Amino acid sequence: MATERNGADGMSAVRRAWLRELGVERLWNLPGAAAPAAAPELAPAAEVPVAPPQSPVRESVATVPAVEPERAEPVALVQEIPMQELPAPAAMPADPEQAWAALQDEVRDCVACGLCKGRTQTVFGTGSPKARWLLVGEAPGEQEDKQGAPFVGRSGKLLDSMLASIARSRQHDVFIANVIKCRPPGNRDPLPEEVARCSPYLMRQISLINPEMILVLGRFAAQTLLETDARIGSLRGKVHSLSVAGRKVPVVVSYHPAYLLRSPAEKVKAWQDLQLALSVGRPGN
Ligand code: URA
Numbered sequence: 303m304a305t306e307r308n309g310a311d312g313m314s315a316v317r318r319a320w321l322r323e324l325g326v327e328r329l330w331n332l333p334g335a336a337a338p339a340a341a342p343e344l345a346p347a348a349e350v351p352v353a354p355p356q357s358p359v360r361e362s363v364a365t366v367p368a369v370e371p372e373r374a375e376p377v378a379l380v381q382e383i384p385m386q387e388l389p390a391p392a393a394m395p396a397d398p399e400q401a402w403a404a405l406q407d408e409v410r411d412c413v414a415c416g417l418c419k420g421r422t423q424t425v426f427g428t429g430s431p432k433a434r435w436l437l438v439g440e441a442p443g444e445q446e447d448k449q450g451a452p453f454v455g456r457s458g459k460l461l462d463s464m465l466a467s468i469a470r471s472r473q474h475d476v477f478i479a480n481v482i483k484c485r486p487p488g489n490r491d492p493l494p495e496e497v498a499r500c501s502p503y504l505m506r507q508i509s510l511i512n513p514e515m516i517l518v519l520g521r522f523a524a525q526t527l528l529e530t531d532a533r534i535g536s537l538r539g540k541v542h543s544l545s546v547a548g549r550k551v552p553v554v555v556s557y558h559p560a561y562l563l564r565s566p567a568e569k570v571k572a573w574q575d576l577q578l579a580l581s582v583g584r585p586g587n
Contacts, residue, residue, distance in 0.1 A: 398510055402431050405506050409483050414499040417484035417492075423450045427479035427507065429472055435585040436513040437461075438504065439558065440522040441482035443489050452478045457559035461519075464559070468576055468585070475585040479507055481526050497526055509547040514583035516544065516551055517575075520558025527553065538575060541582055554579040 395401045409426045412418060425442040428451045445455040453461050453472075461478075465471055472478055482492045482500045492500075504527075508516070518524045521534040528542055534555060542553040556575035557568055 394506070401506075402510050405503065405510065409503050412483065412500075412503075415484075415496045417482070417486060417496055417500075420487050421484040422447045424483045425450055425452050425480060425485075426483060427477055428452055429477035430474065431477060431511050433475060433477045433511065433585065434514040434583055435476040435579070436508060436511055436516045437476050437478045437519060438516060438523045438527060439478070439480045439519045441480050441489075441492055442485040444485065446480075447485035452480050453559070456563060460559040460563060464572060464576060465585075467573070468580060470585045477507075477511055477513070479504060481523050491522060501526060505546060508544070508551065509549075512549070513551060515579055515585075516553045517579050518553055518555045520561065523558075524555040528555075538571065539578065541578070552582045554582060 395404055406426055409424050412424060421442075425446050439452060442452065443455055443457075445458075446452055452458070462472060465476065470476065481504055482496060483503060484500075486492050486496070516527070518527055524534055524537050525531060527544060528537065530537070534557065537555040538557075540555075542555070543550045544553050545551075554575060556572050556579075557565075562569050562572055
């Protein structure tokens with residue numbers, strides 16, 4: 303967290319620099335920033351009642367009026383989708399810390415699909431398992447495979463900037479994981495079989511972390527987690543709901559940082575997504 307003194311606008315120079323890098327400084331109408339643009343209003347979430355889940359199910363429920371101005375009407379979307387099988391509860395230690403350690407060991411030694419052959423190491427995730435926010439990306443890339451941590455390359459630096467723009471850090475305030483724990487060769491899209499083998503680990507991470515909110519980064523993770531073919535543009539701006547181990551966890555979808563690096567004009571939308579996520583639950587421990 304920045305320790306330097308705040309400027310006249312109440313914001314530290316570090317935070318202002320992060321916001322400038324994100325391209326969202328103007329949304330706060332900071333003195334000296336580019337022409338001010340009206341930040342879209344975020345309306346509070348209005349719960350849409352969902353039929354009681356038939357166990358086991360996952361639901362994707364859009365409950366919040368769209369952030370983007372062109373989508374003025376609240377959108378309600380309810381899907382019931384069979385959930386990836388969770389391991390039998392008996393297989394997991396009852397103590398959460400032991401269960402977390404056991405899961406780490408299982409992931410480290412996993413040979414459930416062919417990706418294990420090409421990996422340097424698995425990438426379990428990073429941050430505090432007690433964090434209130436869980437961030438979910440796609441799969442490790444080259445750097446992540448080498449270092450054993452998610453989002454450590456260029457897109458990870460942007461992700462750190464995004465967190466800093468809301469005065470949060472990966473070390474203290476969030477847990478970051480991927481759908482897939484091993485690097486796909488050449489960074490290709492993971493195959494359905496690999497997703498089927500690996501996503502139960504993510505489901506167990508979710509049920510152990512028990513986050514207040516999941517922020518999903520990118521099309522692949524969003525479509526996998528919500529089990530939909532919908533385009534990311536239509537998944538953004540809503541609060542979905544994922545039912546994991548009997549609890550409904552709100553899910554907000556945003557763009558993948560690698561996409562934002564290629565399309566910096568979209569950073570404003572990522573900023574809106576962060577605001578929506580903050581309206582659902584504060585990160586932290
Ligand atoms: N992209 C991802 O989706 N995850 C990572 O860990 C790194 C890049």
